[in-house]
Amino acid sequence: MKKIIFYAFMLLAPAAVWTGCQKGNNYPGGQISPVMPIMDVKSIYKGTDVTLDTKNMAGSHQVSGIVISDFSAGNMPAWLLVLQDHRRLSKYQGIAISLGTEAAKYTSGDSVTIEVAGGVLKRMNGILQITNLPAGSVTKIASGRAAGITQATTTAVLKDPAFYESTLVAIVKGSFDPLPVATDQFSGDKVLTDGYDNLTFHTEATATFASNVPPINANYYAIVFNTVGANGSLTPQLRVRTLADINVLGSSIAPLIVSGFINDVSGTDGNYEYIQLLATRDINFAETPFAVVVCNNAGASTPVGFPTNGWATGGGSVTPATTFKTFKFNLTSGTAKKGTFVYVGGAAKTINGPSSTSIASSNWIRSFNYTTQDGDGFGTRNGGFFANSGNAFGMAVFSGTNVTKDTEPIDVLFVSTGGSLYSAGPPVVGYKITTTDFYDTVNPITLQSQPYYRQGSNTVALSYTTPADAGFFYKLGGVYNARLGKWIKARSQQTIILTKTSTLTEIEGEFPAGSGIVPTALKD
CATH class of the missing domain: 2.40.50 (OB fold (Dihydrolipoamide Acetyltransferase, E2P))
Structure with missing residues (x-):
């Protein structure tokens, strides 16, 4: 009996569905927007002139956006109204509209809609533009709108x-x-x-x-x-x-800049890691001292959470063994000639860990056994002041040795992005940056203050190298102009694998020969 009822239901169900569809068949369907995103309009052009119509515009017949052209200073291409939108993929895209003298009636910030069906999409004088539009094609909607950058x-x-x-x-x-x-x-x-x-x-x-x-x-x-x-x-x-x-922008010369480092030597790391720095002027460290601070944001770093005292957070303990948050080296003795490299790190002074080439003859401004000695002012002795994988680590150079949570460095770099690095608060907590080839203390788009790593646009970081324990040296390249106090060629991640017999020329010169992997250079 149950089977009979089931089969009867199955026979009646399609009829019921059909009847339901007939009764409710009044859905008007989706309506095509009259406005086509500028990105899609540009994609219609395939190298030859094309007349726009509702067929190749998929039913649309308008473009709409914010005007970005401005003729007040006389530096725009004649006759071209330029507008942009971000309707597709939230990416700003622009198009030029040939309007003749009418183009000058509109200025940056005007919101407009333009009837473009019948116009010709073509490249003239190198510029992709919509031409042949009749008078009255443009409708101004509003003024003073923000034009995205x-x-x-x-x-x-x-x-x-x-x-x-x-x-x-x-x-x-x-x-x-x-x-x-x-x-x-x-x-x-x-x-x-x-x-x-x-x-x-x-x-x-x-x-x-x-x-x-x-x-x-x-x-x-x-x-x-x-x-x-x-x-x-x-x-x-x-x-x-x-x-x-x-x-x-102003220019402020950084006398000492990060040019390279090794965070994971071949073999035991403790006492063998080091940072290479380039002097951009003659320096007597006894007269003008500096500090180098490293941060380690591994999950085991203490104190846990965000660095409440920024680069001066310190932390770590011997018993129980925990990793510091930040660790400081004071540079208070020795000299450096302009354009030469100096080194900061472990007392072993070898190029790539235990039993590797000694580079003790190099200019080591500060070195000590950080496995048995605490940092200069903060940071507990440890088995390695750089992280090898996972969360971010960083290094910063400071003018003077008094580093607080509010002290702005003169140079700074980070590797990776993970960990408790920045909190908007209140209160704001994080690692201060300075304006470099990687970072900006003022957001170049919003013009808002952003003095911390991971705040605003300050998200650039180098990447960890793999496999571990291979002896990668980060040779950063780049060209710094000491007269202008700015990078004229940004640093980039260039990594070379050192061996136990590597020599100093591999990290201070082009290596391998002819490879273009060069050290950071100075230019006046």
Whole structure:
């Protein structure tokens, strides 16, 4: 009987569903947005002119966004209204609209919607743009809207100029090559570098700031436009709209900078780890002392949790054995010549752990057996002042030996990102940074203060090397200009594997020969 009832139900069910569908068949369906994301509009272009219509725009017929062009200083390409949105993947994308004299009616911060169906998407003078639009195509919605900015390196823009085209980008800590002198002007094409690569920076001869002298160091907020090379490749150039797009930065020379280190030697680490530093001027450490502080944020580090006293947290114990949070070396004796390397670390003074080449003849400014001796002022003796894997460790150089939670270092680097590193609080807790090739005390996009690692945009870190116990030396490369007090080529993670018979030239010169793996260099 149960089977009969079951089969009867199965026969009736489709009819019931069909009836239900018939009664409720009034769902209007999804409606296509009239606005197509700019990223999608740009993707329609395949190298030849194309007329936009609702077919190739998948039912849409408009673009909408915030205007980023500004004609007030006379440095924008004539006739082009430039707007951007971030409708697709939350990434800012821009497009140029050819409007003739109408383009100057709109300025940065205007919110507009543009009817583009019937317009022609084409590349003219190297710039992808929508042309052939009738009068009245643009509808202004509002004014004073914030135009988003994409922070980008010169390398990123060069790698994908089509992606960044007609988009407002921030090139951080930029300077011109060659460096400006008092008689230089913005006018024309110049080479702008941020320490990663070079981009063309263009200023119209008729721009209101064309005759101004460029700054030595600045953040540049510019629109990317492209030109087309002889081989058809896109070559990006940058244009700022007004002088307000140039945020001049100060320069502060760091007399001592981190140029390399070894955190995991081959064999026992205790008493064998060291940091290599480059002197950017002649230094008498007895007259102008410094301090080097390392931090270890392994789960076993004590005190547990966030570093309540920043770089001065100290901690660790012998019984029971726990790892310190921070450990300090005072540099109070010895001298260093400008452009030479000095070393801080264990008393063994070997290049790669036990039974390896002695480098005791190098300029060791501070070395002691940290397995039996506590740090200079804070940090308990330990079996290794660097972590080898997992959570972050870092190193910072300070002017003077009095380091507190509020002391700003003169150079700082971190490896990895894990652990209790930063808390917004209140109170705010973390490791102070300074403006370097990796970090910014002021966010270049929001202009908000961000004096701690892992705060705001301060998220850059080197990576752990594997396998463990291999003897990797981090040779950081980079070029520091001592006259300007800035990095003109950013440091990068270059690692070489040392052996027991490695020599000093491997960490102080190019190694392997012809590899391009070079040490940090100084330039005036």
